[in-house]
Amino acid sequence: MAKSGGPAGPSAIMVERTFRSRIADYVTQTWAVAAAEVQKLYHDPLELFTRAVQPVLWLMLFGEVMARVRGVAPGNLPYLDYLAAGILAQSALFVAIFYGISAIWEHDLGVLQRYLASPAPRSALVLGKAISAGVRALSQALIVYILALLLGVAINLNPLNIAGVAAAIVLGSGLFSTLSLIIACVVKTRERFMGIGQVLTMPIFFASNAIYPLSLMPPWLNVVSHVNPLTYEVDALRALMLTRGVSDYGLMLDFGVMAAATAVLVAVAAKMYGRMGY
């Protein structure tokens, strides 16, 4: 890449071209990180099945019992349908919130140093990690879908709706996995991370509309749940996944909140991730 740009100085076309090639590089670098994750899943898919146990238990034990309680789900929506969207979000959340531990692993080995010594912008690396978490979560979603269909949940199989669900899951997982990466950058050891991860998942999950509507909550918890991004992810999933699902906040707001939160977290994480090589 010539710094001089020829005797006449850089022409508009050249500037345009380097800008384009920079974007292309950025996309490739982001994809490099995500593709590596997909390859790892391909080599060792067992993990996907072991992780599927938890959503199965929630739907089959908790869901079947709670379905007998009347008036939890709003309108005429069966509780199991209501819960299915929440559990879909939950299974993605649980994968994402512990995702940062892989960054600690990579730091303790030397893989992180390899990433950081490359010319890839830190934000591309962080974004690549976020997409990887999304890919992992999509495989979880497939299992929840199959299970929900078996349990007789009225699922909307319109390809557009499925695409919308996939988008919400990737975005939501990116959001929480990036939060997880930030925590990993702060605590730096696996032991401390596990502790904090456990402490975080509970409030994020219960202070949301994943398993009951916000209208049942005491006012203070209602407020907390309204600033919880998981609430918006669940709201979007409920509207897109179920034939009888409706969104309380509107899909625009749901996706807007998730996208904005993800953007802020990626920017913060990019700063911190670069310093993890110390």
Added chain:
Amino acid sequence: MSEQNSNASPAEPAVRISELTRRFGDLTAVDRVSLSIATGEIFGLIGPNGAGKSTLIRMLTTLLSPTSGTATIAGHDIVNEPAEVRRHIGYVPQLLSADGSLTGYENMLLSARLYGVPRAERKQRIERALARMGLAEAAHHLAGHYSGGMIRRLEIAQSLLHRPEVLILDEPTVGLDPAARDTVWERVLELRSRFHRTMIVTSHLMNEVDQFCDRIALIDRGRIVAVGTPAELKARVGPGATLDDVFIRLVAAREEEQEGGYGEVRRARRAIRDHG
């Protein structure tokens, strides 16, 4: 970017370090280090544990920013142009940097993408590099199943895909058996003779440094204690001296003065782990 060494003129050293300093609280890990390394040189960094070698290398690879001073690598400044520096160097960390849950080929592909190797050339370059490192047959096996020597060769191949002007190897032969060690050095020498790459290598093994490096810097307590060809350094100590003698003569004095016991060792080891 395909033409190599676009910025540096032949007379310009590949690496020029000036007054580079890094402090961690009270500890000065690297203390006003200045060095000049010529293109095509194999330059060895030796010194006791915690001397500051890894901190120095972390600054040269832009993973750590200096407290003061700077360095220029292939014409780019590590403080002002870290991204350009990263583009022009290859780095083989001391720790395990190949991903064991990916195959050799996938590890190479990851590096090729991160370093912007053009898509059309990726496959060919990867296959050629793997073959050169004797890994063609194992290309599609998981790196987790490789031997120590194979992993090192894979890591070196990964750091060379983008044809860096300067290759930085942090303890490349640590933990390898003698045969694997020789193979790694063979490849390093071949890189120099065929492609005229500049290399910075840290090591604890005086005999391999003596045998393979053009010049050496001995670092102790963050400072450069001596620089020169192995022959020059040995001549300083006396006739018939080995590099071990040089090391012991120049470094041993302080080992005795600060005999520490467990607490000291623990502190030192932690310091090495945290910031080498």
